[in-house]
Amino acid sequence: MKFLAEIFGELGGTLLFLKTIMTTLVNKKIRRSDVFTQIWSVIIASFPTTAMAGFFVGAIMTVQFALLMNEFGALGYLGGLSTSATVREIGPLLIAFMLSGKVGAFTSAELGTMRVTEQIDAIRCLGSDPLQEIIVPRFIGIVIASFFLLGFGLIMSIFGGMILGDIFAGVNFQEYLRHIPTVVNPVSILFGTVKCGSFAVVTATVSTYKGFTTTGGAKGVGKAVVSTSVMTMILIVLMDWFTSFIGDIVLQIARGYRS
Amino acid sequence: MIEFKGLIKKFGNRTVLNGLDLIIREGEIVFILGTSGTGKSVLLKNIVGLMRPDEGEIWIDGEEVSRFSEDQYFSIRKKCGMVFQQPALFDSLTVFENIAFGLRRHFRLSEREVTDRVQLALKLVNIQGVEQKRPTQMSYGMQKRVSLARTIALQPKILLFDEPTTGLDPITTTVINHLIQDLSKQLKSTSIVVSHDMNCALSIADRIVVLDKGQIEAIGTPDELKKSQHPLVRDFLAEVLSL
Amino acid sequence: MSIMSLQNVKVCFESQVILKSINLEIKRGEAFVIIGPSGQGKTTLLKTLSGLVTPQNGKVFIEQKEWLTLSFKEQLPVLRKMGILFQKNALFDSFTCIENIAFPLQELGTLTEREIEKKAEYFLDAVGMAHARDLFPDEISGGMQKRLGIARALALDPEIIFYDDPTAGLDPITAKKIIDLIIFLKNQQDSTIVAVTNDMNRAYQLADRIGMVIDGGLLMTGTPEETRNHPDLRVQQFIHGNLTGPLNAMT
Structure with missing residues (x-):
């Protein structure tokens, strides 16, 4: 019981903090230069990590799909299917995990140290x-930068898939790319984008909240970092399910409307 | 003028301030003494609104501030300069940017004026040529002084010091103590100093307040306290008077 | 007999020389107090004596062994006899005060639960914190945290104890009590003390011998009496905290 209460307490606290961030964002002047510095430093810090993560996610997906599709003799569709799966679901999820580990931990450690x-x-x-001076600029910075990084990671995942497709299944680049447009439609790209955005918001909110509310010296900073990463992971998975769920409903309504 | 009426602050079931009444007059230097854990720092934090009292009132320049919202409190904090126990400098900024932080936000100043005020503040605390250094590149004593400079650059009407000389060697201690005295005079500000330095309290305070268990045990000018027969006051001053 | 000694020790951090050519002997059972202006090598000297800082030049002897040539395994038994109290003491946030003192004792594994509790209570009482027994470190003031840190270091009965500014941030009454306690325990257990302090009153109270570090060098060593009456103007200026004199008050 106490455990549940704690979880909901944390969740409530995070949501309230998001609300405070939003009111500050609307009501107070935020310095543009602060925001740009944040975006820049986040991108610089996490560029290599996301590139690597993206590349390997694409590569892994391709290898997995190739094994299956070889049996059905449908290797021609390898590029299309693996890209679709990566863009819609696995890509944003895994890259967001990497990013939350890096950016989230860094931000909560930095803010926690400033607090103690x-x-x-x-x-x-x-x-x-x-809030106006350090929290909101960081929040916006992380959201925008993560969004870009996730997008960039997805592009890298296509590269990874292409290269591994060639090496592992003998599907050359042209062949690989040919079926991407047939399978990957604007809707899946929109899906991926929405997911990237929501994961970015989760990472930014949790890490600033945890850092800002740190107590208890150096130990406290450590605790804040650990709970940041645990909480972002859980919330990202929940968010993933939630966006898929909503997306499905929206799609069904749209289809019903058209017919 | 700062007035406390029946101030009570509790942490859990522990009462730190227990019905404190005190009036601090405009322009005076008040030292607050007391054994550790008797609520000295808590009192300072209540003035600047970093903590709020559970009961009682705090009047600053004719306003009751203890129930102010965080936004309303900003105007009060602009009047108060707080020097923390730790230097609390912003690690990511240079010394110059640290001192310019408040100036840039609260005054419409040209870049030239900002530079002038930063330089003036650094001159007041007696250091030069460190503008482009980072706080982590300097000794603790230097950091303390930069922190002092950051506070006085805003020329606050009320200066609050939380153990300004803790951890500093005797010479630097004397320097800081003189600074407190000079700054109070030059800025015509009211100063409240939480300190353990008896010599300094006796030599520069207008009045000394001795706190114990969240209440005022003794209050008076240095001369009055030297003559006091109060056992706690005797204990505090024993070493200084015997020299 | 010397328990620690430095011969021609030079310490640099990157290109900055912190200590230049220090010769010093600490006798067994004495209380040696290091004083000097901030940022000129006091803490580094303390850390060099305790083997935490490796000098670029010179020799460090701890218990007659040439410290720098020992392997970590050979250093370990000596390290076990040392207690170090840093400026910022790292208390365990998730333990109460009494548990903070008891924890290292439990780690030793030589005492029974009952003995540990009794010992922890004794030291908690000795630093005047019996009332805070079951509070957590973030519920007590900075001065009380300091006292708790001291109690924890002393409870291990170390033979050589290093204190980095043990009374900084304490009111004079508590500070005096802490030093009295440190002296009392030193006499009881025949331990050796090396301390850094910024408070001259505490230095006189604690020290058998005082050493003053200025600008990376050891300017003088002597008893408190010798220090008070030392002819060097720099010493006089420092111990009285005067603004005018050969030492630059700017640094």
Whole structure:
């Protein structure tokens, strides 16, 4: 019982924090330069990681699909199917995991350290709002940068698939790319995009919330980092299911409307 | 003027401030003494709204502030300069940017004026040529001074010091103590200093408050306290008076 | 008989020389207090004596053994006899005060639960914190955390104890009590103490011998009495905290 209460308490706290971020974002002036610095530093820090993650996700998917499709003699569709699966589901999920581990942990550690060394109190005492000064710029920075990084990771995954398709199943690049447009429709790309966006928001909210509410010295910072990564992982999986679920409903309504 | 009326602050079931009444006059230097854990830092944090009292009132310049919202409190904090126990400098910024932080946000100043005010603040705390350094590249004593400079750059009406000389060697301690005295005079500000430095309290305070168990045990000018027969006050001053 | 000694020790961090050519002997059973301006090598000297910092030049002897030539395995028994109290003491946040003291004792594995509890209570009481027995570190003030850290270090009965500014941030009454406690336990257990402090009153109270570090060098060593009456103007300026004198008050 106590365990459940704790989970819902955390969830509620995160949502309330998101609401505070949103009101600050709407009501107060945010310095553009702060936001751009954040976007830039997040992209720089995580570019290689996402590129690698994306490449290997695509590669793994292709290998798996190739094994199956070889049996059915449908290797021609390899590129289309594996890209579709990657873009819609596995790509955003795995890359978001990588990103949350890197960006999320870094952000909560940084903010947590600022909290326990009284730097956040110092901002308040200098008559400024820490939400406006450090939280919101980081939040926007992470959302935008993650969105780009995820998109970039997906492109890398197509590359990975292409190269592995050639090496592993003997499907050359042209062949691989030929069926992508037949299987991957705008809807799956939209799906992927929505997922990327929602995962980015989850990572940004949880890491800023956990960092901002750190207590108890260096140990506390460690705790904040650990709970950030656990919580983002769980929330990303939940979010993944939720977006798929909503997406399905939307699709069905749209189909019904058309016919 | 700052006035506390019946201030009560509890952490869980532990009462840290227990019905504190105190009036601090405009422009005076008040030292707050007390054994550790008697609520000295908590009192300072209540003034700047980093903590809120459970009961009682805090009046700053004719306003009751303890029930202010976070947004309303910003205007109060602009009047108060707080120097923390730790230097609490922003690691990611240079010394210059640290000091310019508040200036850029609360005043419409040209870049030239910002530079001038930063330089002036650094001159007041007696250091030069460190503008482009990062806080982590400097010694603890230097960081403390930069932190002081950051606070005074805003020329606050009320200066709050939380153990400004803890961990500093005797010479730097003297330097900081002189700074507190000079700054209070130059900025015509009211200063509240939480300190364990008895010598300093006796030499620069206008009044000294001795706290114990969240209440005021003794209050008076340094001379009055030197003559006091109160056992706790005697204990505190024993070493200083015997020298 | 010397328990630790430094010969011509030079310590650099990157290109910056922190200590230049230090010669020092610490006798068994004495309380040696290091004083000096901030940022000029006090803490580094303490860490070099305890073997935490490896000098670029010179020799370090701890218990007559040339420290730098020993393997970690050979160092271990000596390290076990040392207690170090850092400026920022790392307390366990998830343990109560009493558990914080008891934990390292349990790790030793030589005492029964009952003995551990009794010992932990004794040291908690000795630093005047019996009332905070079941509180957590983040529920007590900074000064109390400091006292808890000291109690934890002392409870292990180390033979050589290093203190980095043990009374910083404490009010004079508590500070005096802590130093009294440190001296009492030192006499009881015949241990050796090396301490850094910024508070001259505490230095006089604790020290058998005082050493002053200025600009990476050991300017003087002597008893508190000798220090008070030392002819060097720099020493006089420092111990009285004067602004005018040969030392630059700017640093």
